[in-house]
Amino acid sequence: MKRNTRITIAVAGAITLALLAWAFAPRPLAVEVATVAKGRYEQAVVEDGRTRLRDRYAVTAPLAGRLARIALREGDAVSVGQVLAEITPQPAPMLDARTRAELQAREASARAGVQRAIAGVGQQKVALAQARTDLARSEQLAQQGFVAPTKLDSDRLAVQAAQQALAAAEQAQHVAEHEVQQARAALLASAPAGTAGGQPFAVRAPVAGRVLKIHQVSENTVAPGTVLLELGDTARLEIVAELLTTEALALTSGAPVRIDRWGGAGELQARVRQVEPAGFTKVSALGVEEQRVNVLIDLTSPPEQWRALGDGYRVGVRVLTQQRDGVLMVPVSAVFPVPGQAAVNGQAAVFALVDGHARLKNITLGGRNGQQAWVSSGLAEGETVIVYPPAAVADGVRVKARAVPTLSAGG
Numbered sequence: 458m459k460r461n462t463r464i465t466i467a468v469a470g471a472i473t474l475a476l477l478a479w480a481f482a483p484r485p486l487a488v489e490v491a492t493v494a495k496g497r498y499e500q501a502v503v504e505d506g507r508t509r510l511r512d513r514y515a516v517t518a519p520l521a522g523r524l525a526r527i528a529l530r531e532g533d534a535v536s537v538g539q540v541l542a543e544i545t546p547q548p549a550p551m552l553d554a555r556t557r558a559e560l561q562a563r564e565a566s567a568r569a570g571v572q573r574a575i576a577g578v579g580q581q582k583v584a585l586a587q588a589r590t591d592l593a594r595s596e597q598l599a600q601q602g603f604v605a606p607t608k609l610d611s612d613r614l615a616v617q618a619a620q621q622a623l624a625a626a627e628q629a630q631h632v633a634e635h636e637v638q639q640a641r642a643a644l645l646a647s648a649p650a651g652t653a654g655g656q657p658f659a660v661r662a663p664v665a666g667r668v669l670k671i672h673q674v675s676e677n678t679v680a681p682g683t684v685l686l687e688l689g690d691t692a693r694l695e696i697v698a699e700l701l702t703t704e705a706l707a708l709t710s711g712a713p714v715r716i717d718r719w720g721g722a723g724e725l726q727a728r729v730r731q732v733e734p735a736g737f738t739k740v741s742a743l744g745v746e747e748q749r750v751n752v753l754i755d756l757t758s759p760p761e762q763w764r765a766l767g768d769g770y771r772v773g774v775r776v777l778t779q780q781r782d783g784v785l786m787v788p789v790s791a792v793f794p795v796p797g798q799a800a801v802n803g804q805a806a807v808f809a810l811v812d813g814h815a816r817l818k819n820i821t822l823g824g825r826n827g828q829q830a831w832v833s834s835g836l837a838e839g840e841t842v843i844v845y846p847p848a849a850v851a852d853g854v855r856v857k858a859r860a861v862p863t864l865s866a867g868g
Contacts, residue, residue: 485855489844490810491788498786498831500779500824501715502708506698506754508770510689514663518679522546522658526676527686531669535662535688542685543657547678557644564640571637574630581626585619592616666690669768691767696727696754698774702736705750707778714754718773721765725758729776752776779824785832791842792830795819807836808843808850810858815843817852 518524522544529541592612598604669687673679696716700708708729716725729752736750754774756763766772787807795806796817803822808815820835836842841858843850850856 485813485857486815486847486849487859488810488815488846488850488856490841490858491791491844493785493787493832493836493838493840493842495783495838496786496829498779498781498784498824498826498829499777500826501775501777502700502704503827504698504700504704504774504776506696506716506772506774508694508696508766508768508772510669510691510768511693511695512664512689513669514666514688516541516660516663516685516688518544518681518683518685519660520544520546520658521680522678524673524677524679524685525657527671527674529668529671529686531671533668535666535668537662537665539662540659541662542660542673544660544679545657560640560643564637564644567633567636567640570633571630574626574633578623578626578630581619581623585616585623588612588616588619660685662688664688664690689768692760694756694763694766694768695730696756696772696774698752698754698776699739699749700752700776702748702750705732705752708732708752708776713777713780715775715777716754716756716758716772717775719763719766719770721763723762725756725763727754727756727758729753730755781823781831784823785836785838786829787832787836787842788844789825789828789830791844791846792820792822792825793846803833805830808846808852809836810841810843810856813855813857815846815850815852815854815856 525543525545527542529535535541592609592615595604595609595612599606599609666688667690669689671686672684673686679685696714710729710731712729714727714729716727719725731753733751733753736748739747739749741747754776791807792805793807795801795804798804804819805822806817806819809818810816818835821833823831823833825831843856
């Protein structure tokens, strides 16, 4: 075999071996990466809440009667003292003929009693005049020495007794006159059908606000204490969030709150006003009994931003329990427990991208939330870490950053 042929075959073999080595050599793993950067770290308790009025007023009927149809509707604004409804006092029930005859006889008897009392007063006046005359005669005779002192004392006592008897007769006359008034008032109960029971009574608004609910829309007969409608000031809203008692222990009055998922643009600012002292048991959707407590939250954003909110609206609540500015943060999806070690609070690990290789690094966490992890030590700003590391990634494995697709303007 010629020398040139052998050289050609050797070169072809070397090229073939190189191609085979390249074809079967391990390829770098494509991974998603993120950059370690400084920022604001926030840790929050996230829960759903609902809005409610701080003060709700139930307007009730102060008396029994016929309620006129209420012209107001839910959402109408009312001012202090505005007439909300009118109630006409209900007339007394009709009387049967026998009862009416009895009452008429009672009235006649009462009038006769008045005449008898008047006669009694006149009789007592005459008796008083006679006693005074006898006393005057006894005083004259006593001055002349013809009457004993005991007789004079008896006449004086007789005058006093006559005065008391006259006063009693006058009081009896007043009693008889009141009995006539009672008998006449009882007869008024038999007024003809359709006669009004009196002038309408106006039920007025105790506060300014809006009508929340009307319980009695149509004309109806109501009893005292019947709820007619509910009022409230929608500008004075609060938010109630039912938090787990273990989460509520970390909250303090005045803690900042972010309100999202409320239906409007952006977030609303709020603060914790009070954590109620009494908890309650609530069964979750999975059937688990949970101990929860109501947390009351006040909105601090300008009312113009949340004017569309009403009573009983659902909102998202994020109560901030920890805030730090200028700390190193990485996506929480890049953090995992340290391999081969027992879980220690604050100890974790990440894979850093160094010169095309994955390098396992132990880190210490200052905290973590649903999106970010606060790294207190173990990484430096600007380093690159692997997010969602695949199972094939290990310390020293060749990796490359996966290109992030760019969305078009229409995508």
